[in-house]
Amino acid sequence: xxxxxxxxxxxxxxxxxxxxxxxxxxxxxxxxxxxxxxxxxxxxxxxxxxxxxxxxxxxxxxxxxxxxxxxxxxxxxxxxxxxxxxxxxxxxxxxxxxxxxxxxxxxxxxxxxxxxxxxxxxxxxxxxxxxxxxxxxxxxxxxxxxxxxxxxxxxxxxxxxxxxxxxxxxxxxxxxxxxxxxxxxxxxxxxxxxxxxxxxxxxxxxxxxxxxxxxxxxxxxxxxxxxxxxxxxxxxxxxxxxxxxxxxxxxxxxxxxxxxxxxxxxxxxxxxxxxxxxxxxxxxxxxxxxxxxxxxxxxxxxxxxxxxxxxxxxxxxxxxxxxxxxxxxxxxxxxxxxxxxxxxxxxxxxxxxxxxxxxxxxxxxxxxx
Numbered sequence: 001x002x003x004x005x006x007x008x009x010x011x012x013x014x015x016x017x018x019x020x021x022x023x024x025x026x027x028x029x030x031x032x033x034x035x036x037x038x039x040x041x042x043x044x045x046x047x048x049x050x051x052x053x054x055x056x057x058x059x060x061x062x063x064x065x066x067x068x069x070x071x072x073x074x075x076x077x078x079x080x081x082x083x084x085x086x087x088x089x090x091x092x093x094x095x096x097x098x099x100x101x102x103x104x105x106x107x108x109x110x111x112x113x114x115x116x117x118x119x120x121x122x123x124x125x126x127x128x129x130x131x132x133x134x135x136x137x138x139x140x141x142x143x144x145x146x147x148x149x150x151x152x153x154x155x156x157x158x159x160x161x162x163x164x165x166x167x168x169x170x171x172x173x174x175x176x177x178x179x180x181x182x183x184x185x186x187x188x189x190x191x192x193x194x195x196x197x198x199x200x201x202x203x204x205x206x207x208x209x210x211x212x213x214x215x216x217x218x219x220x221x222x223x224x225x226x227x228x229x230x231x232x233x234x235x236x237x238x239x240x241x242x243x244x245x246x247x248x249x250x251x252x253x254x255x256x257x258x259x260x261x262x263x264x265x266x267x268x269x270x271x272x273x274x275x276x277x278x279x280x281x282x283x284x285x286x287x288x289x290x291x292x293x294x295x296x297x298x299x300x301x302x303x304x305x306x307x308x309x310x311x312x313x314x315x316x317x318x319x320x321x322x323x324x325x326x327x328x329x330x331x332x333x334x335x336x337x338x339x340x341x342x343x344x345x346x347x348x349x350x351x352x353x354x355x356x357x358x359x360x361x362x363x364x365x366x367x368x369x
Contacts (some may be wrong), residue, residue: 001236004195005028005029005119006029006030006118006119006121007030007032007033007113007163008023009032009035009058009109010056010067012034012052012060012186012324013055013186014184014188015050015124015125015175016123017059018061018184019122019166019177020060020063020065020122022179023166031065031067032065032068032153033065033109033112033113034052034053035067037073039071039074044062049272053069055185068324070207072104072109073169074213075104075108076104079196080100084099086340088211089211091264091342093238095341097152098151098343099154101152102149102155106155108122109165115226120164122163122164122165125148125150125353126143126146126167126168127147128168128192129138136161138293139168140167140347140350140351141167142171142325145311149345150310150343150352151344153345153354176188193207193229210298212246216266219271220270221261221272222272225337227246227257227271228244228245230244233264233269236269237259238259238338239336239337241257244259246271256273256275257272257273257338258273258275259271260280275336279333280336282331282361282362283331283339283363283364284363285344285361285362286357287327287359288326288356289352289357290323290324290325294354298322298346299319300319300351301318302319304353305331306345306346306347308337308342308358309337309339314321314347315332316331316333317329317331329344339358340360342359343356344357
């Protein structure tokens with residue numbers, strides 16, 4: 001309600017800037033907070049945190065709100081980055097952005113804001129929160145191309161009850177237009193990508209500072225022919241195309257090569273040609289560490305929709321052997337590059353029910369045996 005005290009996570013980008021502007025325009029008592037969550041290599045050419053801070057300060061001044069800078073680097077390293085690196089070392093591909101939201105933005109940041117006396121926090125995520133009969137629901141944002149509920153699926157009832165997403169009902173183009181009309185200088189700033197808070201760095205080069213190389217053979221899934229050498233299986237993920245360094249191999253059908261699997265016993269990276277290679281598709285998966293936003297578990301043998309990666313179209317599915325620990329998810333149609341360590345997120349229409357971490361991909365032929 002108007003008059004509430006809301007702390008906005010101001011990142012220096014257009015989404016958080018418009019979030020702050022909208023709330024101030026609607027009569028809320030708005031304060032901005034800039035989170036510094038990475039400081040290992042501030043002088044690195046890929047580190048944008050200094051410019052981000054300057055942009056955030058300029059936006060706060062333009063809108064007319066106070067801004068505080070808070071360092072959560074210790075929390076980020078302990079609760080997000082260390083788990084990300086540990087996961088890579090075991091051969092999976094974690095998504096740090098999901099833990100960044102549940103552990104930093106909606107935990108460390110939320111607690112800090114509440115300690116300051118705020119009623120709620122707000123971020124520039126494209127998502128919605130709906131309350132019905134005392135229960136809070138996470139909904140998809142109206143802009144299907146920008147919906148970020150996938151990254152927020154591990155939020156709990158308490159976190160959602162204290163969170164505001166003003167951009168949930170807007171399209172990205174409208175957000176940029178609001179910024180332009182109100183002379184916010186970052187209205188045309190490009191969207192950030194890369195690892196949460198760390199930026200757009202060459203992945204293999206960056207991760208190489210934390211994981212040792214262990215070279216081995218790159219082999220074809222169709223015949224086992226050696227095609228090249230990899231730097232270490234932990235540097236690659238299922239479905240990866242870029243960075244294999246075998247594009248010039250004159251073999252097979254001439255299509256691009258994709259990572260199909262990682263054979264840790266033989267230290268071999270198994271690849272196949274073509275995005276539609278049959279070994280890249282799976283009937284289902286087993287997920288662990290399930291988190292359900294509502295009070296009840298989803299129904300078994302009921303049709304839901306799921307995403308196994310961001311921006312993926314919703315895939316019809318049913319859930320078997322469901323609990324708050326694990327779940328078996330079977331898809332109506334085979335899904336591409338189901339990757340251990342990534343997250344599966346379950347939806348019922350536009351409501352995000354929750355999700356978990358993918359433990360392994362499965363095929364019906366193996367289930368039926």
